[in-house]
Amino acid sequence: MPDSQAVEAPRPIKPGTSIPLFGLVLAVIAANSAGNFALRVGMQQVGRTVSLSPIPYLAAFLNGWVVAGVILLIAWLILQLSLLSRADLGFVLPVTSMANTIAALLGAFVLLEPVSRSGWIGIGLISIGAILVGQTESRTDGGGS
Amino acid sequence: MKWILVAVIVACNACSDLLNTSGMRAHGEVHDFRPQALRRLAASLARNPRIMLAMVAMTIAFFALMALLSIAKLSFAIPATAASYVIEIVLAKYLLREQINWRRWAGAVLVTAGVVFLAQ
Numbered sequence: 414m415p416d417s418q419a420v421e422a423p424r425p426i427k428p429g430t431s432i433p434l435f436g437l438v439l440a441v442i443a444a445n446s447a448g449n450f451a452l453r454v455g456m457q458q459v460g461r462t463v464s465l466s467p468i469p470y471l472a473a474f475l476n477g478w479v480v481a482g483v484i485l486l487i488a489w490l491i492l493q494l495s496l497l498s499r500a501d502l503g504f505v506l507p508v509t510s511m512a513n514t515i516a517a518l519l520g521a522f523v524l525l526e527p528v529s530r531s532g533w534i535g536i537g538l539i540s541i542g543a544i545l546v547g548q549t550e551s552r553t554d555g556g557g558s
Numbered sequence: 559m560k561w562i563l564v565a566v567i568v569a570c571n572a573c574s575d576l577l578n579t580s581g582m583r584a585h586g587e588v589h590d591f592r593p594q595a596l597r598r599l600a601a602s603l604a605r606n607p608r609i610m611l612a613m614v615a616m617t618i619a620f621f622a623l624m625a626l627l628s629i630a631k632l633s634f635a636i637p638a639t640a641a642s643y644v645i646e647i648v649l650a651k652y653l654l655r656e657q658i659n660w661r662r663w664a665g666a667v668l669v670t671a672g673v674v675f676l677a678q
Contacts (some may be wrong), residue, residue, distance in 0.1 A: 439667075491596065494588070542668030553656050
């Protein structure tokens with residue numbers, strides 16, 4: 414059976430338009446942190462929304478922060494898939510988990526949410542883990558940029 | 559019930575990430591981010607069965623997380639579901655044939671521990 418996912422002939426890329434892998438990693442982290450941050454600010458403004466009806470969730474889209482958050486998270490999904498096309502899952506997962514620490518830092522310094530001592534330990538451990546994995550080869554299955 | 563939901567979330571997260579990785583490798587590397595190229599990418603991904611299955615798994619994981627958060631604290635839900643990091647590294651080694659050296663193992667364990675601490 415032919416592989417239905419394969420692969421149109423690649424179109425030529427204009428020189429200088431390709432994002433380097435490190436830039437793509439930063440874009441994934443930025444889109445995820447900013448998307449979650451915007452969604453959190455928006456949902457705080459909208460207020461408690463727990464319902465079996467879809468209407469309160471749709472009404473939340475009248476809030477600009479919620480719309481911005483959803484757009485940023487769609488961008489994150491596209492960037493994350495692009496990153497997975499170029500790097501191992503075992504590389505992408507730990508490195509992009511830095512988004513958790515950025516989200517916590519945004520919460521602490523922008524929303525002025527308190528961060529406990531264990532929270533700071535968590536931020537440190539995630540950062541060390543991400544840096545450690547960031548020093549490995551991004552792709553080990555025989556492909557690669 | 560909450561441990562069943564944790565298992566569903568971890569399994570669906572692992573499935574979606576493995577399927578996304580496998581689907582994107584079949585698709586080929588993405589380097590072009592101009593609007594026209596992104597439209598072509600979206601159309602191509604919509605015809606990619608592995609990516610579509612991954613989206614189904616992500617959706618199930620999302621609603622299972624919503625259900626879990628309605629019966630358990632965030633400080634339980636996030637650390638419990640962070641187990642998927644280590645499980646996915648193991649599956650990446652055996653199913654995707656990735657080479658996982660000590661730095662990657664250590665990184666995955668540190669990130670998992672970090673998420674557990676961060677959610678306390």
